[in-house]
Amino acid sequence: MDIYVGSIPFKWKEAKLVEIFGEFGEVHSAKIVIDKIxxxxxxxxxxxxxxxxxxxxxxxxxxxxxxxxRKIIVNKSVPNNAGSLDKKKKKHYPSKPENKEWKPFKGIGKKR
Structure with missing residues (x-):
């Protein structure tokens, strides 16, 4: 099971997570998200x-x-795109009338 751990202290390393969660069983991996800059x-x-x-x-x-x-937040991790296909709003495009006759554009206003 993937677990999300939030509000962790900034000085923590992955070894600290393995130590804490290792008390409850085998830890396959632990990954702290690091800012690239x-x-x-x-x-x-x-x-x-x-x-x-x-x-x-x-x-x-x-x-x-x-x-x-710091009080840490621990819960089951939910994939970022979970259910996104169902929740996406479908864009509504008006249907084109099939018998509509094409007319060239004549400009905005009449010339006097």
Whole structure:
């Protein structure tokens, strides 16, 4: 199960996430999102745990828990494009009448 971890302290490294989530079971991977320009962590990360029961236990225990004076947010990760095909608004284009006769453009106003 992929887990989203938000509001993490900026000094954390991936090893800290593996240590914290490792108490609940096997951690397959931990990835802190880093800003490309400042090279600072953006305050959120993703942890992957192969066992769903262990992952759910970690989510329940760690969500809202305080580390380094910050309460972290822990929940199941939802893909960025999940359901986007269903939620996208379909653009409505008026249908063209099939029998409409083409007329050349004659200009905006009459010349006097």
């Amino acid at each position: 400042t090279r600072q962590n953006k305050g959120f990360a993703f942890v992957e745990m192969p066992n769903d029961e262990e992952a759910k236990a970690a989510i329940e225990a760690l969500d809202g828990k305080e580390f380094d004076e």
